[in-house]
Amino acid sequence: MPAQYVVSGPAYAAGAEGDTIMGLDGRVAFVSGGGRGIGRGIVACLARDGADVAINYRRDETAARETAAAVRALGRRAEVYQADVSDWAAARAMSDAVLRDFGAVDILVNNAGIASRGLSVAYTDPAEMGRVVHTHVFAAFYLAKLFLPTMRERARGDIVMISSSATRSLAANGAPYNMAKAALEALAKTLAKEERDHGIRVNVVAPGLVETEMGRRLARAVRGVRDIHELDPVSPFGFVCQPEDIGNAVAFLCSDGGRYITNQVLYVDGGGFDTRRTRGQV
Ligand SMILES: NC(=O)c1ccc[n+]([C@@H]2O[C@H](COP(=O)([O-])OP(=O)(O)OC[C@H]3O[C@@H](n4cnc5c(N)ncnc54)[C@H](OP(=O)(O)O)[C@@H]3O)[C@@H](O)[C@H]2O)c1
Numbered sequence: 001m002p003a004q005y006v007v008s009g010p011a012y013a014a015g016a017e018g019d020t021i022m023g024l025d026g027r028v029a030f031v032s033g034g035g036r037g038i039g040r041g042i043v044a045c046l047a048r049d050g051a052d053v054a055i056n057y058r059r060d061e062t063a064a065r066e067t068a069a070a071v072r073a074l075g076r077r078a079e080v081y082q083a084d085v086s087d088w089a090a091a092r093a094m095s096d097a098v099l100r101d102f103g104a105v106d107i108l109v110n111n112a113g114i115a116s117r118g119l120s121v122a123y124t125d126p127a128e129m130g131r132v133v134h135t136h137v138f139a140a141f142y143l144a145k146l147f148l149p150t151m152r153e154r155a156r157g158d159i160v161m162i163s164s165s166a167t168r169s170l171a172a173n174g175a176p177y178n179m180a181k182a183a184l185e186a187l188a189k190t191l192a193k194e195e196r197d198h199g200i201r202v203n204v205v206a207p208g209l210v211e212t213e214m215g216r217r218l219a220r221a222v223r224g225v226r227d228i229h230e231l232d233p234v235s236p237f238g239f240v241c242q243p244e245d246i247g248n249a250v251a252f253l254c255s256d257g258g259r260y261i262t263n264q265v266l267y268v269d270g271g272g273f274d275t276r277r278t279r280g281q282v
Helices: 037-046 063-072 086-102 126-152 177-196 212-223 227-235 241-256
Strands: 027-032 053-055 078-082 107-110 157-162 200-207 267-270
Touching: 027 037, 027 177, 037 053, 037 063, 037 107, 037 212, 037 241, 053 063, 053 086, 063 078, 078 086, 086 126, 107 126, 107 212, 126 200, 126 241, 157 177, 177 200, 177 227, 200 241, 241 267
Parallel strands: 027 053, 027 107, 053 078, 107 157, 157 200, 200 267
Antiparallel strands: none
C-alpha cells in the first residue's frame, strides 16, 4: 500500500488508525479496453491498491496479456477477455465468462474508446457517428446492465466512466466524439441516482490530453507536433498527463476515501492548457 495515503482519525473510524484509504483488497474490477493506453494505467493502479482485475481488449491481445502479467507480478489475479464491447452479444458472452471466473464484479470502468475523424458535421459519415456512439455509449450501457445485478448484491459497487475534457469545450469538428462523451456522462448521472440505494457510486473521470496511442494521434492532428513531448513545456506542470494520473483518480474514487462521492465529473487535465502567449507572467 502506498504510504502517502495513510490516514487516521474519526473520519475513518471503520478502520484502525494507520489504515490506507486506497485499499481495494478483495474487490474485483473490470476495465474495458484495459490492455493498453489509459486502460492499462487504470488496471495498474487498481491492482496496486489490491483489486483483482478482468481486462477486456478488442484487438491487441499481446498488450492485454502484458498488462495481465504485470498485475499478477503484484500478487493479484488477472484474466483477459476479448470482446468488441459495442456489440451486445459479444459483451454479454464476455460478462458471462467474467462472472464465471470471478463470481462478481465490484468495480466497472468503462474506458474503451475511439476518436472521431475530426470532420465537421457536414462531412461526417453516418457510419462513423454510429461507430463512435456505439463504442462509448452503447458499450457503457451494455456493461452496466450486465454487471449491475451482481454488483447490487455486494456491499459496495463503483462504476467509473472515462469521458473527456472535450465535453467542456464541445469544439468544432468533433461531433461524434463530443456527442458520445456527453451521452456517456448523461448515462453516469442517471445511473448515480438509480443505483445509490444499492450502494453503487457512479462517477466520471474526464482527462485532457494523455500520452497514449490516441493522445499521440491527437497531438499530431490538432497541435501539429510529431512528438507529444514537444508539448511538455506548454503542458500543466510541465508534462503531458500520463495514464497513471487517470488510474490514480479512478482508484481514489473506488476507495474508502471516495465513499461519499457519486454523481460527479472529475476533470484530470491539470487545469487545461495555458493559453497565454508568454508563460510565467503573473
Ligand atoms: N488519450 C487521450 O488524450 C484521451 C483524452 C481524453 C479521454 N480519453 C479517453 O480515454 C479512453 C482510453 O483512451 P486511450 O487514450 O487509452 O486510447 P487508445 O490508446 O487508442 O486505446 C483505446 C483502448 O480502447 C480499446 N477499445 C477500443 N474500441 C473497443 C471496443 N469496441 N471494444 C473493446 N475495446 C475497445 C482498445 O483495445 P484494443 O487495443 O484491444 O483494440 C484500447 O485498449 C477513451 O475512452 C478515450 O476517449 C483519452
